[in-house]
Amino acid sequence: MGKENSRRSFLKTGLASTGLALLASSKANAFSLKNPGRDARDARYIGQKGKHFVMVLDLRKCIGCQACTSVCKVENQVPSGQYRTFVTETEVGVFPQVRKAFLPQLCNHCENPACVPVCPTGATFKREDGIVVVDNTVCWGCGYCISACPYDKRYFNKKTKTADKCNFCAQRVDKGLMPACVETCIGGARVFGDINDKHSEVARLLANFPTTVLKKAQGTRPQVFYINLDNRVTELFDTTQDLDDMVKAEQGFEREWMKVREEAINNG
Amino acid sequence: MDSMQTLISSITIAKPWGIDIPNYFWFTGSSAAAFIISSFAHVFGWKKYKPIAGISLLMAFVLLVAAPLNLIDDLRQPGRILNFFLYGWENFPTSPMKWGVLLLLAYPILIFFEAQALYRPYFVRKAKKSGFLGKIFYTVMTFGRTDLSPEALARDHRLGFVLGAIGIPLALAVHGYTGYILGAVHANVMWHTPLMPIIFLASAMVSGTGLLILLIPFFQRFLSDRHKVDTDMVATLATLLAWFIVADLVMRFLWLTFSLTFADGEKYALYSYFRLHFMDTLLIDYLLCLFIPLIIGFTRLKHIPVVVYFGGLVTAVGVWIFRWNTVIGGQTIPRTTPGFLRYLPPVTGQDSIVSMLANWGVLIALICLVLLIFPWDEEMIDCYKGAEHGQQ
Numbered sequence: 001m002g003k004e005n006s007r008r009s010f011l012k013t014g015l016a017s018t019g020l021a022l023l024a025s026s027k028a029n030a031f032s033l034k035n036p037g038r039d040a041r042d043a044r045y046i047g048q049k050g051k052h053f054v055m056v057l058d059l060r061k062c063i064g065c066q067a068c069t070s071v072c073k074v075e076n077q078v079p080s081g082q083y084r085t086f087v088t089e090t091e092v093g094v095f096p097q098v099r100k101a102f103l104p105q106l107c108n109h110c111e112n113p114a115c116v117p118v119c120p121t122g123a124t125f126k127r128e129d130g131i132v133v134v135d136n137t138v139c140w141g142c143g144y145c146i147s148a149c150p151y152d153k154r155y156f157n158k159k160t161k162t163a164d165k166c167n168f169c170a171q172r173v174d175k176g177l178m179p180a181c182v183e184t185c186i187g188g189a190r191v192f193g194d195i196n197d198k199h200s201e202v203a204r205l206l207a208n209f210p211t212t213v214l215k216k217a218q219g220t221r222p223q224v225f226y227i228n229l230d231n232r233v234t235e236l237f238d239t240t241q242d243l244d245d246m247v248k249a250e251q252g253f254e255r256e257w258m259k260v261r262e263e264a265i266n267n268g
Numbered sequence: 269m270d271s272m273q274t275l276i277s278s279i280t281i282a283k284p285w286g287i288d289i290p291n292y293f294w295f296t297g298s299s300a301a302a303f304i305i306s307s308f309a310h311v312f313g314w315k316k317y318k319p320i321a322g323i324s325l326l327m328a329f330v331l332l333v334a335a336p337l338n339l340i341d342d343l344r345q346p347g348r349i350l351n352f353f354l355y356g357w358e359n360f361p362t363s364p365m366k367w368g369v370l371l372l373l374a375y376p377i378l379i380f381f382e383a384q385a386l387y388r389p390y391f392v393r394k395a396k397k398s399g400f401l402g403k404i405f406y407t408v409m410t411f412g413r414t415d416l417s418p419e420a421l422a423r424d425h426r427l428g429f430v431l432g433a434i435g436i437p438l439a440l441a442v443h444g445y446t447g448y449i450l451g452a453v454h455a456n457v458m459w460h461t462p463l464m465p466i467i468f469l470a471s472a473m474v475s476g477t478g479l480l481i482l483l484i485p486f487f488q489r490f491l492s493d494r495h496k497v498d499t500d501m502v503a504t505l506a507t508l509l510a511w512f513i514v515a516d517l518v519m520r521f522l523w524l525t526f527s528l529t530f531a532d533g534e535k536y537a538l539y540s541y542f543r544l545h546f547m548d549t550l551l552i553d554y555l556l557c558l559f560i561p562l563i564i565g566f567t568r569l570k571h572i573p574v575v576v577y578f579g580g581l582v583t584a585v586g587v588w589i590f591r592w593n594t595v596i597g598g599q600t601i602p603r604t605t606p607g608f609l610r611y612l613p614p615v616t617g618q619d620s621i622v623s624m625l626a627n628w629g630v631l632i633a634l635i636c637l638v639l640l641i642f643p644w645d646e647e648m649i650d651c652y653k654g655a656e657h658g659q660q
């Protein structure tokens with residue numbers, strides 16, 4: 001084979017590949033009902049067909065250690081001061097009958113998410129296995145989904161400057177691992193799995209225990225289920241008064257405190 | 269007390285929308301109002317409004333050209349604007365934001381063509397009188413139609429009518445959709461009402477009229493060859509403003525009575541919001557910014573221009589505050605953590621006080637530009653002359 005020939009074939013392949021690349025890039029830029037990743041049927045966008053992932057939070061076992069909160073930040077490189085999941089810590093009851101109650105919160109991967117249909121770029125969507133994700137290469141950062149989520153479980157990621165939220169650690173789940181928070185949960189309060197698999201632990205828990213979801217009335221059909229969720233804890237969500245002001249104004253705590261101190265001083 | 273809950277610690281997210289958004293809503297609303305007022309003459313043929321129809325149309329145009337800049341500034345990834353046009357079309361039926369951008373593109377183009385039809389004869393005359401560069405520029409602005417025959421003028425008129433007629437629903441939609449953006453968010457107790465688009469439209473008519481009450485006399489007095497303010501027009505606008513305030517108050521009354529009295533459990537969040545902001549809402553939003561201009565418009569006070577200007581100013585400001593209270597106030601209502609959130613706009617940077625002021629700067633620059641390009645002054649004087657002839 002002469003030099004000439006090899007040069008020609010090189011040119012040919014070069015031209016062909018450039019042409020293909022152009023075609024591909026123009027295709028990637030073409031109008032889409034969805035977004036390029038979904039159109040390309042990329043496995044990360046489609047998810048695991050036939051499965052439906054849910055999480056069960058067994059509050060009897062949560063000790064409020066925030067291990068999930070911190071491991072999530074590490075696994076998902078969540079910027080400082082921002083969180084995909086966290087555990088609300090409360091006290092219920094009146095002394096001496098008081099106990100602590102914890103409420104781990106994360107994106108509910110709603111069956112009927114409020115965040116997805118409002119997205120004008122198609123950046124956020126529900127995978128076929130139920131996981132709601134954000135494509136941070138498409139999102140233009142309008143914040144509509146953040147406004148729309150009734151659970152305040154989305155935020156603008158300071159680093160990517162796009163909407164961000166819990167993705168059930170899809171990057172791990174697709175490799176057959178558990179979400180980081182589930183793996184690290186000390187009490188075993190976080191249980192994750194495929195609800196379509198009747199032998200999975202989530203299916204068993206859902207079959208055997210009464211469970212509840214947050215803000216049912218929003219109609220979003222959350223897929224994060226709670227066992228032993230105390231109504232009094234969710235009631236706190238509706239407490240809209242500024243807590244400090246409420247304590248000061250309605251209960252006169254400050255005055256009380258001064259009085260107690262004065263009495264203590266007077267009594268020596 | 270049988271139970272007591274105390275929050276020890278919780279985390280909630282920062283809300284996405286800042287000062288740019290109420291400002292954007294105010295701009296589109298005022299633009300829609302200015303357009304509707306210009307249509308009083310162009311579409312409904314109300315002679316009384318003819319002299320200010322042209323300038324109102326131009327104001328509608330500049331307000332709407334400046335408005336979307338707020339949105340771009342609000343985006344965290346403004347460089348990805350193309351993604352909006354390329355992707356996500358399956359969400360078209362459910363994402364009012366998707367409708368909005370299309371409206372935002374169509375509406376200014378329509379206004380521009382309507383203004384071109386209105387001012388074409390003036391461009392033709394100007395092209396004849398101007399020097400070389402002016403000639404080229406004004407000829408371009410005539411779109412090559414230099415005919416000044418009665419038939420050609422009638423055609424302009426018809427075109428103005430048709431574009432104005434199409435423009436009315438478009439103007440209502442371009443602002444109404446912003447009400448949809450908020451109303452569609454069922455997670456927000458304050459926003460989630462089907463009345464939201466209508467409340468927004470009603471208050472937009474108020475702010476737009478208020479703005480015109482300030483701008484038109486200013487243009488007439490200082491920038492026009494007429495050098496004097498049409499005080500009758502000022503009084504007419506004052507009464508119009510008062511009627512729009514009536515409509516606005518009715519809408520707000522319907523909204524608040526239903527959402528505070530007859531709504532389900534979520535009304536308690538609104539209760540505490542309004543309890544917290546009772547005095548400023550009542551005194552500033554209602555008493556100062558709505559009731560006082562209402563009284564001005566329906567009494568003889570409307571014949572004192574300075575008083576009317578004051579009314580125009582407070583309504584324009586009042587509606588801006590109302591937009592703020594709705595967008596920002598609505599976001600301060602917590603969803604999964606107790607206590608109201610707080611928001612203070614940053615002074616500099618994206619979505620800040622300075623960026624909002626810069627947007628106002630752009631608006632003022634655009635106003636100057638269209639006033640320079642469009643022969644609004646001559647057209648206005650001609651209208652006044654025509655009206656005087658008509659009376660004789």
Ligand code: SF4
Nearest residue numbers: 107108110114115149
């Ligand atoms: S919890 Fe919020 S972010 Fe998650 S799927 Fe539901 S609506 Fe969307």
Ligand code: SF4
Nearest residue numbers: 119139142143145163
């Ligand atoms: S912030 Fe991003 S993901 Fe959320 S609605 Fe806007 S474009 Fe969609």
